[in-house]
Amino acid sequence: MADLTTEFAGIKSPNPFWLASAPPTDKEYNVRRAFEAGWGGVVWKTLGEDGPPIVNVNGPRYGAIWGADRRLLGLNNIELITDRPLQVNLDEITRVKKDYPDRAVVVSLMVPVNEDAWKSILARVEATGCDGVELNFGCPHGMSERGMGSAVGQVPEYVQQVTEWCKQHSDLPVIVKLTPNITDIKKPAQAAKDGGADAVSLINTINSITSVDLDLFAPEPTIDGKGAHGGYCGPAVKPIALNMVAEIARTPSLQGLPISGIGGVTTWKDAAEFLALGAGNVQVCTAAMTYGFKVVQEMISGLSQYLDEKGIASVQDLVGRAVPNLSDWQHLNLNYVTKAHIDQDACIKCGRCYAACEDTSHQAIAMSEDRTFTVKDEECVACNLCVNVCPVEDCITMVEMQPGEVDPRTGKVVEKEYANWTTHPNNPGACAAE
Amino acid sequence: MTANALTPGIVAGRLDPADYAEQFTDLHPRLDDHEALVAADRCYFCHDAPCITACPTDIDIPLFIRQIATGTPEAAARTIFQQNILGGMCARVCPTETLCEQACVREVAEGKPVKIGELQRYATDTLMEQGVHPFSRAASTGRRIAVVGAGPAGMACAHRLAMKGHDVVIFDARPKAGGLNEYGIAAYKTPGGFAQAEVDWLLKIGGITVENGKALGRDITLDGLKADYDAVFLGVGLGGVNALNAPGEDKAGVLDAVDFIADLRQASDLSRLPVGRDVVVIGGGMTAVDAAVQAKLLGALNVSLVYRRGRDRMNASKFEQDLAASKGVRIITNATPVAVRGNGAVREIEFEYTDDDLKPTGQTFRLAADQVFKAIGQTLSGDGLPALEGRKIKVSGAGRTSIAGVWAGGDCASGGDDLTVTAVAEGRDAAEDIHATLTAEG
Incomplete structure (x- = not known):
């Protein structure tokens, strides 16, 4: 005890x-x-x-x-x-x-x-x-x-x-x-x-x-x-x-x-x-x-x-x-890439993920005629909203992409190395990695 | 001598007079405010919700439930009535377990759907009890439309037409309006005079006149109506009852279940309504269950419901079958009546076992019976009707018949299930089509 x-x-x-x-x-x-x-x-x-x-x-x-x-x-x-x-x-x-x-x-x-x-x-x-x-x-x-x-x-x-x-x-x-x-x-x-x-x-x-x-x-x-x-x-x-x-x-x-x-x-x-x-x-x-x-x-x-x-x-x-x-945003790993994944066996087809993503996010969930909901990896930014609005626990999960895989949204290979905003090329104040 | 359950024959007063009200009390008492909030909170507000698709009248169920959840049942009622003006009755009699609640994602997920029917009743009762009629008429069009039959199809059609500014006359053969809502549904599903209250409430729209005691073919004719009105809607229901086609079915004590149900609904004192000791109901649909359960509730000792095929072929839903069983009705399947025996009055019925394809097995059995209710389906009756398809009026589109200017809907028309909610949808849609047609004519 x-x-x-x-x-x-x-x-x-x-x-x-x-x-x-x-x-x-x-x-x-x-x-x-x-x-x-x-x-x-x-x-x-x-x-x-x-x-x-x-x-x-x-x-x-x-x-x-x-x-x-x-x-x-x-x-x-x-x-x-x-x-x-x-x-x-x-x-x-x-x-x-x-x-x-x-x-x-x-x-x-x-x-x-x-x-x-x-x-x-x-x-x-x-x-x-x-x-x-x-x-x-x-x-x-x-x-x-x-x-x-x-x-x-x-x-x-x-x-x-x-x-x-x-x-x-x-x-x-x-x-x-x-x-x-x-x-x-x-x-x-x-x-x-x-x-x-x-x-x-x-x-x-x-x-x-x-x-x-x-x-x-x-x-x-x-x-x-x-x-x-x-x-x-x-x-x-x-x-x-x-x-x-x-x-x-x-x-x-x-x-x-x-x-x-x-x-x-x-x-x-x-x-x-x-x-x-x-x-x-x-x-x-x-x-x-x-x-x-x-x-x-x-x-x-x-x-x-x-x-x-x-x-x-x-x-x-x-x-x-x-x-x-506990970290600051600027130190979060930008090379950590995930995609939402919907467990079709657990899905009850309520469509809340679809409404949330289609109306308010990135249009990354597809809905078929028979109400099958699937993630469009090429659109998914892994925001997690679908996970949060899904009424079924663990039905939607975030799956980590492995280094070497290509992120279909960006077309870029997922890097193994950690990299954050401080060194990102888009950051005007970026300092070169030493 | 006072009757009791053991008294042979068809007699009244089998129960203590004080027990009748309790026996026929509301099947599902209305949800109270808190129960409604709890039930409403279970709704997931699904996208393009399957429950809406499953509803013959396409009520926006997630929206009305959210309106209940946010403390505005009146707004919820408006959402319901926009699609289904008889939403109050449908909340009571719809087989929700095979419609919206079967489609509910929570039924799929956990076997416990959102209580859509009970929530609908909570909302509609709230607004109706306030005496509020949520619609008003458009400016008068000067058009006059005859509706034949004051049942769900006719009432829904008349209401929608009145909303559009047309003047409507409803003809009905019975002394009261309401059709099967008034005469054909078990008392415990709609106690407290709800059917008439609903008719009165519906008529508040204005522009609708109801003429009772006017039967098509007796007091009015289709040709006459066509001549006098701009359009005609037929919602005459199914007035005939199928025969058993078994020798002896004319014996005393053999009755139509629909008449028994109507008598029960119209009885002012149930203790004076006679019922047999050994009751046999023949049929497998809602009418059979309504008759069997109510015979049991009136104090019959033995009530058997006999259906010619297997359980899964019964038209009565699983819920209805379970309800009957819970009230003590014995359900016998795969048996077809072959003879009704008795000296003047029925004493017993002989059945033969039949498989699901109705193939006789040669094996028979007999059931003691002093009262028999036939509930093996109703048929369209009347002459001079538009062309039929099978045994119903053939319709295309929104209730258009073979005769120009004549529409039909509800049980008398082809297509759709014989359900109140389906009749409402067909009446409503025919009204929209009539309106569009008359408007296009200019």
Whole structure:
């Protein structure tokens, strides 16, 4: 059996699946249920300054995007940080950590950008016995209007400053949670690292309006006829999150900075992809909010099976395996030539590949009277659209042409040697191969 | 004394009065909104979709399903009605398992086609229940067209002609319009008075007058109609019933299945409709199944459906055969009736086993029977009709008969299957041809 235990930024947990700071981790009651279900750790819902708690709207907090059979694909929220008194949360965290010493309990924090505010709350949080803190520089709605959350995360100088304060006033591991609502994710990540962060976590939610009520002409979720942008999460954001994790993982100056991967992790497979792209663990929210805490059991069994099948001994051995294969477009091999191939036995003759290719691509699929669909190699540029629109898995595949064969589209012999754009004759800035 | 399943003879009230409604409830209850979305989502929106090709009326099925999937069943209904104004009834009675759903690529791929028929019903019911008639008439042409027969072919023809601005008079021998939709289809396929509601809804187009109780050859003649109207469409159906040609078929208790089905459809109280204890239905088509299943639902103890060839030659679809079997109908194949026995009333029927080529084997058996339904096909009846081809009115092109100015379609005309949906297509296409002809005449 593969070893699923992880040590992330010095914090141990029995598996790499943590619940992200969000509604599922707002209370002792929920967190106890989560631990009983098997979650390796939680990031407690963000605590704010002592004093009167913040308030939430009293209308809908969530909006959603659905796929087939109302499968939830994307969730948007306008909920703020915890609306319960600070001391209540601290007392609960203390009790939970005491009862679950083997699980990771990290506390998310968001207070105004002044040193005293951070110093004050850090001391009280440390007293709970928790394993670490996560700085919420990501929340894109509500709190950002008050100069916190993503308003901090979008300014690298602030990120570095607050991180420095936290490292100065606490011995706890500091994880900096990053907002994706920024042009270049490497900048705040670098700032966090420069500030001494032990790790970064990303992505927080994405600015979003999920839909518009076409009767009220108001964004959803709608509060008394008005709507504000919220934070988007769930399966729909995974590709964005993967890219941002990858950007950090492949940047030389950020090497060694642990990454907690967040964004649309719904199955063990999603988690494995984040891990392979360099995340040391993952945080989950929407999947739990959609299906309940039990989903972690599928994630644990699935990841374990996958690692065993691959002969990978531990989660740690999976982390970063795909990073060396992250590349820039200009370095992709232009001598790698493939052609679409349709498996006639698997084909159900729906013709979607034909419509897609004929209408929107390269007219590279032929349709016969009896609805047999075949690829015209002389037209096929191997764009993969037919593969993507085909409803039958593995019916259309991309077959690699072998060196020495002639590509009927270009009439050129497929070269064995690797060659990319930087040396291509059409590139005005091409440099001769040395 | 109250009757029950064991009571011999042809008697009413075999069931508890409270059970009749449940017995004859909707065969396929309408999909609810969520079921429709789930079903619609399974459609792949195929290019040049095989289901469209398989539909006799060429409904753009992928388009209407996508319109359902995007929350506009009303638009979906318009897409359907453009091709098939009786799309509501066809959604209920079409043998989709041998038409669109058989062609569905998901049937090919996984044996589970998109529920096209049920989705069509979801869409058409939605718009019809809103009382919306989605078409309006073109400016009046001043032309008058006679349609004989208010069945699917005649109604479809009349509607399309009315849309084009022509004035239409429909003559029908029966007291109500609808033809087989009203008189010839099992009650559980179209409960709740749908057939008449559909007629009323269709007539909202305007410009159509229905004259009931007018039979061709009795109250009206083809020559008379030709003289009085600019064109005539014959959608008279098949009024005659084939005989068994077995001695004793005139005995009491031997009936035409179509009459039984019509009586059942018109009955205001099913508990007063008599049915035998030992019912034998002779035939292998939809009518035979409709009669057999409904006899069983009325409380008959034993219902046997006897067909002269093998199962795969039966006109009733596999779905219909399975339906009959699930209701407790015993299907006997390769047997031909040779004698109906009984003293005044039928008591038993003697059959002889026959192979698929109807070659007699010399081996016989007898079935107890107090009621026998003949369902071995209907024939065209009437005199003075246009030239025939075989036993039906010969047509070419879009329903043109041997007589200029006279078109025909539906079951009475040659070509095509005897299906509601085929009749609709033929009526519609004849209307287009009539319109083109009259317009060309200027």
